[in-house]
Amino acid sequence: MYSLIRKLLFQLDAEDAHELAVRQMIALQQIPIVLRAIERFCAPPPSARRELMGLTFPSPIGIAAGFDKNGLLMPMLAALGFGFVEVGTVTLRPQPGNPRPRLFRYPEHHALINRLGFNNDGADAVAERLKSWIPTVPLFVNIGKNRDVAFDAAADDYGACAMKLAPYADLVVVNLSSPNTPSLRELQRPEHLERILAAVGPAIVKIAPDIDDVMLGEICDVCAKRARGMICTNTTIARPFASNETGGLSGAPLMQPSTAILAKVRQRVGSNYPLIGVGGIFTADDVRAKFAAGADLVQAYTGFIYEGPLMAKRLMR
């Protein structure tokens, strides 16, 4: 069924298709019997439950940041069997992001390239939506800085954004790894990272896959002291196949490099530190590979676009 819907959706511009899917999901989740039926159909088995960071996850497979940037789809994503939902990236003030087109599919590579640039409704609007949801799974909110905020003012901007959103989420994720906001990834450097974590308070740090071993080690050491966990990884600026589009590459080509980073991070931070693996998950074998590399939980985004709404249920089975 989804292969037919996907054929139709893939005829549209990638971002138009996403917006259409979002509108349909919002419409469906407003009908309580439909939402409950989906929830029953996709419910993870009790054996999938995980305890981490003081939270109970009905399943270790979550939906990664960027799919629901504005906090509009939490009920549907939880009903579809995702064990946790990460909303965002949200910035302090609303912003339009980069000019379109800015999202591109590469079906032959099971990949996407995006340079959306943190298009979102801003912290006040998203906070209102988070506040009104009665959570059924742990809720993460991912924060970033507005494009026009100067590098030196970044820590205060992250702090102000966290203050608005943290009260309505189980965990805050600090995104220092999007390739689509100029110099954002420079903020991963240890001295900046320390300042940002001091401003934000207890948070998870999401890192890029394009980091050399020395810097990765330093980032891990700061996180181990000051952050509640790490998410490995965001999209990559590497281009394993020819493409002229700038932006972050996600999907199958990211599986190996993001899992390699995850394994290095696990080795550095030791066995008891919370780690979330993301990048290139399509199949249950991919999930097993992330666990084998040291993930406590995993997330997917691009696989969900290619595999469809029953992805979480299928992976769980």
Ligand SMILES: Cc1cc2nc3c(=O)[nH]c(=O)nc-3n(C[C@H](O)[C@H](O)[C@H](O)COP(=O)(O)O)c2cc1C
């Ligand atoms: C269209 C798109 C938008 C994204 N937006 C965000 C975002 O706003 N914040 C963020 O931290 N990650 C964002 N990501 C990165 C994903 O959360 C994830 O880390 C990455 O895509 C790798 O996972 P995947 O291969 O399963 O897609 C985005 C990814 C895609 C494809």
